[in-house]
Amino acid sequence: MDDLYRDYILEHYRHPHNFGTMEDATASYEGANPLCGDRITLQLRVRAGVLDGVSFTGRGCAISQASASLLTDEVKGKPVDEAAKLSSSDVLDLLGIEISPARLKCALLSLDTLQHALGEGSEGATAHAATGGE
Amino acid sequence: MAVEALVTPAAGPLDPEEIRKDFPILSTLTSRGRPLVYLDSASSSQKPQAVIDAVTEFNTTYNANVHRGIYEIGERSTAAYEAARKSVARFINAPDHHEVIFTRNATEAINLVAYSWGRRNIRRGDAIVLTEMEHHANLVPWQLLVQEQDGDLEFIPITDDGVLRLEVFEVLLKLRPKLVAFTHVSNTLGTINPVVEMTRMAHEAGALVLVDGAQAVPHVPVDVQAIGCDFYAFSGHKMLAPTGSGALWARRELLEAMPPFLAGGEMIREVHLRRSEWNSIPWKFEAGTPAIAEEIGMGVAAEYLMALGMDRVQAHERALLDYALPRLQAAHPDVALYGPMDTSIRGGVIPFNIPGVHPHDVAQVLDRVGVAVRAGHHCTMPLHERLDLPATARASFNVYSTRSDVDALVDGITEVKRVFGIQA
Numbered sequence: 001m002d003d004l005y006r007d008y009i010l011e012h013y014r015h016p017h018n019f020g021t022m023e024d025a026t027a028s029y030e031g032a033n034p035l036c037g038d039r040i041t042l043q044l045r046v047r048a049g050v051l052d053g054v055s056f057t058g059r060g061c062a063i064s065q066a067s068a069s070l071l072t073d074e075v076k077g078k079p080v081d082e083a084a085k086l087s088s089s090d091v092l093d094l095l096g097i098e099i100s101p102a103r104l105k106c107a108l109l110s111l112d113t114l115q116h117a118l119g120e121g122s123e124g125a126t127a128h129a130a131t132g133g134e
Numbered sequence: 135m136a137v138e139a140l141v142t143p144a145a146g147p148l149d150p151e152e153i154r155k156d157f158p159i160l161s162t163l164t165s166r167g168r169p170l171v172y173l174d175s176a177s178s179s180q181k182p183q184a185v186i187d188a189v190t191e192f193n194t195t196y197n198a199n200v201h202r203g204i205y206e207i208g209e210r211s212t213a214a215y216e217a218a219r220k221s222v223a224r225f226i227n228a229p230d231h232h233e234v235i236f237t238r239n240a241t242e243a244i245n246l247v248a249y250s251w252g253r254r255n256i257r258r259g260d261a262i263v264l265t266e267m268e269h270h271a272n273l274v275p276w277q278l279l280v281q282e283q284d285g286d287l288e289f290i291p292i293t294d295d296g297v298l299r300l301e302v303f304e305v306l307l308k309l310r311p312k313l314v315a316f317t318h319v320s321n322t323l324g325t326i327n328p329v330v331e332m333t334r335m336a337h338e339a340g341a342l343v344l345v346d347g348a349q350a351v352p353h354v355p356v357d358v359q360a361i362g363c364d365f366y367a368f369s370g371h372k373m374l375a376p377t378g379s380g381a382l383w384a385r386r387e388l389l390e391a392m393p394p395f396l397a398g399g400e401m402i403r404e405v406h407l408r409r410s411e412w413n414s415i416p417w418k419f420e421a422g423t424p425a426i427a428e429e430i431g432m433g434v435a436a437e438y439l440m441a442l443g444m445d446r447v448q449a450h451e452r453a454l455l456d457y458a459l460p461r462l463q464a465a466h467p468d469v470a471l472y473g474p475m476d477t478s479i480r481g482g483v484i485p486f487n488i489p490g491v492h493p494h495d496v497a498q499v500l501d502r503v504g505v506a507v508r509a510g511h512h513c514t515m516p517l518h519e520r521l522d523l524p525a526t527a528r529a530s531f532n533v534y535s536t537r538s539d540v541d542a543l544v545d546g547i548t549e550v551k552r553v554f555g556i557q558a
Contacts, residue, residue, distance in 0.1 A: 035511070106494065
C-alpha cells in the first residue's frame with residue numbers, strides 16, 4: 001500500500017470538495033508555490049464571525065490540492081477565530097500521511113492561503129458589516 | 135595515476151557498463167532497497183572514483199593554500215591547482231591556460247562578466263540580446279545589470295519545438311547590441327544551439343558573445359576557438375567534478391581590460407592603504423582562497439572525459455536518446471514530450487508530462503521505484519511560461535546512463551499511472 005498516495009488523498013485530488021467560486025465571497029486570496037507551480041485561490045464568506053462559505057480553485061500536485069479539499073471541509077461552518085488558530089500540525093493530521101520535507105510546502109499551501117484570506121477577510125468582514133448597516 | 139588506467143581505446147562506442155564501474159554511487163541501493171537509477175545528471179552529475187580520490191588525496195596528503203607556502207606541500211598544492219587549470223584549458227581548447235579563471239560554478243562565471251565587463255561597457259540605452267530558453271543564471275545577472283545601467287534586454291524567441299528563431303535574431307542584431315549571451319545546450323529541452331553560426335552573426339553586428347556552457351561541457355565536444363566566442367562559462371559539478379568547481383574562459387585582451395570582480399587577497403600585486411595594483415590574469419579574478427581540492431578534482435574530471443573522448447560521449451548520449459524517445463512514445467503515447475525530436479541537435483535531456491499528474495507527484499512515485507528525475511521549472515521559468523507549462527518532469531543522461539535506466543523510467547511511468555488510476 002502506498003503510504004503517500006492513499007486512496008482518500010487521490011480521491012480528494014480527483015474530486016476535490018468545495019471546488020469552485022462563490023459570487024458573494026467576502027474575502028479571497030491567491031496563494032502559490034512558484035517553485036512547483038502549485039496554485040490555490042481560496043474564497044471565504046464570513047457572516048457574523050462564522051466561515052459560512054468556503055471554496056477554492058487551483059491546480060498543482062495531488063498533495064497541495066487534497067490538502068485544500070480537506071482543509072476547506074474542516075473550516076467550513078467554524079467561527080473565524082477558531083479557523084485562524086489552525087496550525088501546520090493540524091493540517092498534517094488532516095492529511096494523515098507522512099510528508100517529506102521537500103513536500104511540506106505543497107501540504108501547507110492551503111493553510112498559508114487560508115491565513116492570508118482570513119487576514120483580508122477580517123477587513124472585508126468589517127467593510128461588509130459597515131455597508132450592511134445602512 | 136588513476137586517470138591513466140581509465141584511458142579506453144578512443145574508437146568505437148562507449149561501454150557504459152564499464153564506465154559505471156568508475157562511479158561508486160551507481161552500485162548503491164536506495165533506502166527502499168532499489169538500485170539507484172540516476173536520471174538527474176543535468177542537475178548535477180555523479181563523480182568517478184578518480185575525482186573522489188584526487189580530492190581525498192589532496193586533503194589527506196598535501197592540503198595547503200596555493201601561491202603562498204614556501205614549503206613542500208604548499209608547492210605541491212600550487213602545482214596541482216595550476217595543472218588542473220591546464221587540463222581544463224585543454225578540455226575546451228583554450229589557446230592559453232591563463233585565460234581560464236576558476237569560479238564556484240557557471241553562475242559565478244556569468245556574474246563575473248556581468249559585474250566586471252558589464253558595468254564598464256553597458257551604458258544607457260545599450261542592448262543585450264538573450265534567448266527565451268536561458269537558465270536563470272544567464273538571465274537574472276543581466277536583468278540586474280540593465281536595471282543599474284539603464285540598458286535594455288531583447289530575447290531571441292523559440293519555436294514550439296524549442297529551436298531558436300535565427301531569422302528574428304538577425305532582426306534583433308540591427309539594434310547593434312553590445313553583448314549576445316546564450317546557452318550552448320538547453321538544460322530544459324536539450325536543444326544544442328548553433329553556437330558557431332550565432333557567434334559569427336553577433337560578431338558581424340559588432341557584439342561580444344558569451345556562451346553559457348554549463349550543459350554543454352558534459353555532453354558535447356567544446357572548442358572555444360572553433361566557436362569563436364568571447365566568454366565561455368561552465369560548472370564543474372555537471373561534468374563529473376565536485377560541487378564548488380567551475381570556470382570562466384575569456385579572451386586575454388578582454389580579461390586584461392576588465393576591472394576585478396571580487397577583491398581581497400590573491401588578486402593583488404601591491405596593496406597600499408589607499409590604492410592597490412592588480413595581479414595578472416587569471417589570478418586578478420581569483421580573490422581569496424579558492425576551492426583548491428574541488429578545482430583539482432575538476433582537472434581530473436576534464437582528463438577523464440578527454441580520455442573517453444567527447445565525440446564518443448556525445449554519440450553515446452545521442453544513441454540513448456534515439457532509443458529512449460521512440461520507446462517512451464510507444465509505451466506511453468499519452469505522455470507529452472518536449473524539445474526537438476531531431477536528436478542531431480539535442481543533448482540527453484527529456485522533459486515530459488503525464489496528463490493529469492503534476493510533475494512533483496511523477497517524481498515522487500518514480501523515487502519510490504528508485505528512479506531519480508527532476509520536477510519543477512528547472513530554473514527556466516520564462517521558458518515554461520513561453521511553452522504554457524507550469525512545470526515539467528525531466529530525465530537527463532550522462533556518460534554512465536544506460537538503456538536499462540531508460541527501461542526503468544518507462545516502467546516507472548507505468549507505476550505512476552497505476553497509482554493515479556490512469557488507464558495505459
